[in-house]
Amino acid sequence: MLNLLSNLKISVPDKIFIKDPESSNLGKRIIEHSILLIDEIGFDSFTFKKLGARIGSNESSIYRYFESKHKLLLYLTSWYWAWIEYQMVFATFNMPDSEAQLFKAIEVVTKTIEEDVTFSHINEVVLNRIIINEYSKSYLTKEVDAENKEGYFVVYKRMIKRLRDMIININSEYKFASSLASTIVEGALHQHFLKEHFISITDCNDSVTPTDFFKQLTINAISK
Template identity: 45%
Template sequence: MIAKLQIQLNTALYLRDPQSTDLGQKIVQEGIYMIDEIGFESFTFKKLSKRINSTEASIYRYFENKHRLLVYLIAWYWNYVEYKITFETHNISNAEEKLKIAIQLITSKLADDDNFPGISESVLQRIVISESDKTYLTKNVDQINREGLFKGYKSLCMTIASYMLEINPAFKFSRSLTSTCLEAAHQQIFFAEHLPRLTDIKKEEKMYDRNCEFLTSLIFSSLKS
């Protein structure tokens, strides 16, 4: 029997923890599928309520608006990626090896994880690729930041940056390089799929591997400079 795990998130992301009830889990699970299917702009709580045979009011008891739901989903994703990195590197002492594992995990095409049955990681990754910029490209980003809603993303950034500094303690741009690569991890895939003249990565089965190759080269070349 596979144990069901939970990703712990900042309580400011929600009004009521969706992981604590069947309805909350359904809101998250079906919200992921619907945003992936119709896009965040067309997504509404009214449409979601019809899909889950509930009411808009019941969804608003968990999330104050659809943007906060999107922030929750993206935060869950990055916390999950950090969980994977921590799990895969916990017995490894070599910083270069840890960094290579981290790069592999932030660029790999995710499969659904049976440890988290309420979340389709493969579908959520597509949302990260197409919609994640909308979590912070908003007028109230400073308020959202003060509430600590990007804490998971920052934690992941600091974890990867710490590996860089283990390799080269004199490197001045560990956080800048890490955040750039975290963004590139999904932006290059988006460009390959929709704006191909902005990237050298081709839309094909191995585009995730090519993206890993690109970011590995970028990071280790920068650390040696």
């Protein structure tokens, strides 16, 4: 299985980057250390100058891959959602029971992340923290509509549509499948954030997970 997965390439919309960071050792180091640095100091304080100092490279070399730190964040978030989508498809493939398939998909998109050894230059646990804390900054911008037309969010939307289709497969008369699917994905990030920072306003804790909550929410919502 590891030999099979070693050939897996997570695809990110090519308009996000100038040069594919997966195509060189420097590009992979940019991705690896940008994740660690953003986690360490936050996206607002993150700069290409600081990243260049961290990896021992000129700031200008990073601009050969990404035109801005916003585009880098778009790359990281797109990579993350493509990775989650791959896990969802892999985990639910050929499951004959529709409810079990949906529950497995919910588990994949809401669970606490573990590191995937398939990608040695990307720490998925750290990247997940960035998604929880910083993901909204990738789309809460004045340019979001133009970037959406350019296809920057295609992976994220495709993953949610997969989840929506599983909901419809159980109850085709349910009118809010897209809203529920996007709520599961976004809400899981929010519940993980609350669990770490505002524990008084969430029921999620060490024994109750966001997965537990969203499974119950979903089945209650779509039951005929």
